[in-house]
Amino acid sequence: MKESSVWALAWKRFRRDRLGLGSLVVVVAYVALMLAVAIGWAARDWDREAGVSFAPPTFIGAEAAQAQSVKTLEAAQPVSDYGIADPLGPDLAEIAKGLSGASAGETRAPTLALGADKWGRAVLKKAVKGTETSLFVGLAAAALATFLGTLFGAQAGYRGGKVDDFFNWLYSVLTSIPYLLLVLAVAAVVNQKGVLTVILILGLTGWTGIFRLVRAEYMKHKVREYVLAADAIGASNTRRMYVHILPNVSHVVLVQLSLHVVLFIKSEVILTFLGFGVGVDTVSWGSMLAEAGTELLLGKWWQLTAATVFMALLVTAFSLFTDAMRDALDPRLK
Amino acid sequence: MLAYTLRRLWQFIPTLGGVVLLVFFVFNFVGGDPAYLLAGKFPNPDTIANIRKQLGVDEPYVVQLWIFVKQILTGDFGASWSTNERVSTIFATRLGPSLTVLVPLLLISTLLAMAAAMLVAYVRGSLTDRTVMVACTVAQSVSILVYILVFQYLFAYQLGWFPVQGWGVSLMDNLLRYAVLAIVVGVAVSLAPDIRLYRTFFLDEINQDYVRTARAKGLSEARVMWVHVLRNAGIPIVTNILLQLPGLLAGAFLIERFFGIPGIGREVILAVERSDFPIIKAVTVYVAIATMIVNLLADLLYKAIDPRVQLK
Numbered sequence: 001m002k003e004s005s006v007w008a009l010a011w012k013r014f015r016r017d018r019l020g021l022g023s024l025v026v027v028v029a030y031v032a033l034m035l036a037v038a039i040g041w042a043a044r045d046w047d048r049e050a051g052v053s054f055a056p057p058t059f060i061g062a063e064a065a066q067a068q069s070v071k072t073l074e075a076a077q078p079v080s081d082y083g084i085a086d087p088l089g090p091d092l093a094e095i096a097k098g099l100s101g102a103s104a105g106e107t108r109a110p111t112l113a114l115g116a117d118k119w120g121r122a123v124l125k126k127a128v129k130g131t132e133t134s135l136f137v138g139l140a141a142a143a144l145a146t147f148l149g150t151l152f153g154a155q156a157g158y159r160g161g162k163v164d165d166f167f168n169w170l171y172s173v174l175t176s177i178p179y180l181l182l183v184l185a186v187a188a189v190v191n192q193k194g195v196l197t198v199i200l201i202l203g204l205t206g207w208t209g210i211f212r213l214v215r216a217e218y219m220k221h222k223v224r225e226y227v228l229a230a231d232a233i234g235a236s237n238t239r240r241m242y243v244h245i246l247p248n249v250s251h252v253v254l255v256q257l258s259l260h261v262v263l264f265i266k267s268e269v270i271l272t273f274l275g276f277g278v279g280v281d282t283v284s285w286g287s288m289l290a291e292a293g294t295e296l297l298l299g300k301w302w303q304l305t306a307a308t309v310f311m312a313l314l315v316t317a318f319s320l321f322t323d324a325m326r327d328a329l330d331p332r333l334k
Numbered sequence: 335m336l337a338y339t340l341r342r343l344w345q346f347i348p349t350l351g352g353v354v355l356l357v358f359f360v361f362n363f364v365g366g367d368p369a370y371l372l373a374g375k376f377p378n379p380d381t382i383a384n385i386r387k388q389l390g391v392d393e394p395y396v397v398q399l400w401i402f403v404k405q406i407l408t409g410d411f412g413a414s415w416s417t418n419e420r421v422s423t424i425f426a427t428r429l430g431p432s433l434t435v436l437v438p439l440l441l442i443s444t445l446l447a448m449a450a451a452m453l454v455a456y457v458r459g460s461l462t463d464r465t466v467m468v469a470c471t472v473a474q475s476v477s478i479l480v481y482i483l484v485f486q487y488l489f490a491y492q493l494g495w496f497p498v499q500g501w502g503v504s505l506m507d508n509l510l511r512y513a514v515l516a517i518v519v520g521v522a523v524s525l526a527p528d529i530r531l532y533r534t535f536f537l538d539e540i541n542q543d544y545v546r547t548a549r550a551k552g553l554s555e556a557r558v559m560w561v562h563v564l565r566n567a568g569i570p571i572v573t574n575i576l577l578q579l580p581g582l583l584a585g586a587f588l589i590e591r592f593f594g595i596p597g598i599g600r601e602v603i604l605a606v607e608r609s610d611f612p613i614i615k616a617v618t619v620y621v622a623i624a625t626m627i628v629n630l631l632a633d634l635l636y637k638a639i640d641p642r643v644q645l646k
Contacts, residue, residue, distance in 0.1 A: 289479045
């Protein structure tokens, strides 16, 4: 009889979970989208001003929107100039004519698939580009945090003694400061925007939860018979830690990695929204939401909706996928 | 108990020392020279030197660290760099508004989440349970920013039920007028994660032997759930709320900022935007101290409620 590996068994259990399988498909689709943007297959011209300012989504139609914009124009006119002619009036009219003439060179669409923002950039493309930024930051920061948490947790749990004391001290120091406060404080000091900065800030401050779990697992495993057997055949400490024990605790690590991707995507959105995240030369869901606040007051709801739906779909799918993965990897839990 | 408390208090010292070192390191080495930040866009060497002298950053690091430690011990962090207000005054005046929002928020969201969690835990595995769980996952995946933007637009701007922003003078006015929408948003955001967490607490208890015994001796389902299970599941819930408290105080900054509530969270975010280091330093250190004290209180409370717990 053929023995199945742990991973094959887990995959078998996972396949039975339809909700988990569906969410996996969504997650994979998002990752594919991220790669496509990174390579340049999609949303390469996200900052091209393709539509008129605040072009509405196509399914609403241009007409309703034009009526609306005429109304806002009328409202914007000053009440009256007390009968005095505006001395700058003719000049302004000329400038406006020149401006509209210049932009008429490349015809701007009156409507776009998911509408346009203030500068006429397509919301759909921005959301796709934002997917790349936010998902990449989430994945990279989670990878960094998981790497650090696993490394430190393995050292602390396996070696014990002074090493354990040191990492526990570091843990209690970092966890005594609330997470978002710590992130904000570091962001305030670093004062440098960019994708790399955000990844470093999130990754370097966010490893504590993983550390705690991995440490506990290593403490449990280091006295098990298979590790003692490895010791007996002369495997070095490093080899025992990373070749023998690590595969046996990797399910914990994987679930944590997945959980942290969600956490970091949410954190990145808030950081960018507040202006401490990725720079102004790129777009993330956070910067889209930052623009959406004022747009909403003008009744332009499409950018807010697009960013929210794109983000909620990914985060929901990722969370459900994580739950399914945990159930599949650790069947005793329930 | 006393010996345990004293030992824990003794352990505060290395942790607090670590926090001080961390904050000191972050602000002195990662951030660069604050004098350049303060000197404005066109600094000249004289101004820089002057500011450096005022801030004490021209002293050796050991002296600077000592200044920082003295600031923490005396509670005197000097004045804000941007408004020149005393840091201690800022905290004293901002604590009230923060609590006006946080206390009702915590009470309402905890009660609602506990009731909902108990209900879905009772019907675990059913369609209701699964639907609520998926709904919670979806609700959790929408950014808090969207909740704030949409609620503020809909209930304050469009429907005009609440003021969009603002803060009054009297407590009742604040509580019944200005804080209401902020509390509603806070409850909406915290409900989903709380239900998910509390549900696991209830599930842990529902399968216990004492529940079966209670049923076996003929107690009504209502009594089993509301008295026996609730009292046991309540322990981790209370602890969990306590542990959240310090983080919430500083973490409510988004809500406070959007609704114009002059609380500690908004002060933090303003300080971060203005690179107002004294305020950020003070908040970080004090919130860390508060966290440690609350952790200790939570453990002691755990022991007080549940005598089986062994403190070590």
